[in-house]
Amino acid sequence: MAPKRARTTRANPDLTRATTATEPMSQEAINNLIAQRVAKAIAEYETQRNSVVNEDMSNTTGTGPRIKDYLNCRPLKFNGTEGVI
Template sequence: MAPKRERTTRANPDPTRTTTATEPMTQEAINNLIAQRVTEALAKYETQRNSVVNGDTSHTTRTGPRKVRPTRECTYKDYLNYDPLKFEGTE
């Protein structure tokens, strides 16, 4: 059986991972990262926006649009045809 690895915590960091930067980020580097992320987010938004079918975004899936039945009026007669619960007494 292999020996158990010691759990990595803040008090006991993993020595193979280095997360501290040797020098702070410059404002230009930060602006470049922000611009890159904004560009990626806009591209993702555009692809999702262009995948809209017939202007209806509520019923689209990855595999294509889902068929939706049109709504119709439900009359009292229709309601009674579905055999609602019958109550006995005053409750």
């Protein structure tokens, strides 16, 4: 029978398998990393915002349903002073 492996616990950590960095990052390095990520995110946002999703440009503002389209559906006429509250 094969020998059992020793279990690693918080009380008994395995120091041979270190996964943390040996040197901490400086504040300047952290700020540079954040600035790079923010610049990249803004560039991606601008690209997506300015791109045309559909060829007929139906994703642009101001192309919603008009009152004529609404009236073509023949909505029910409402008579009275009470309504949905």
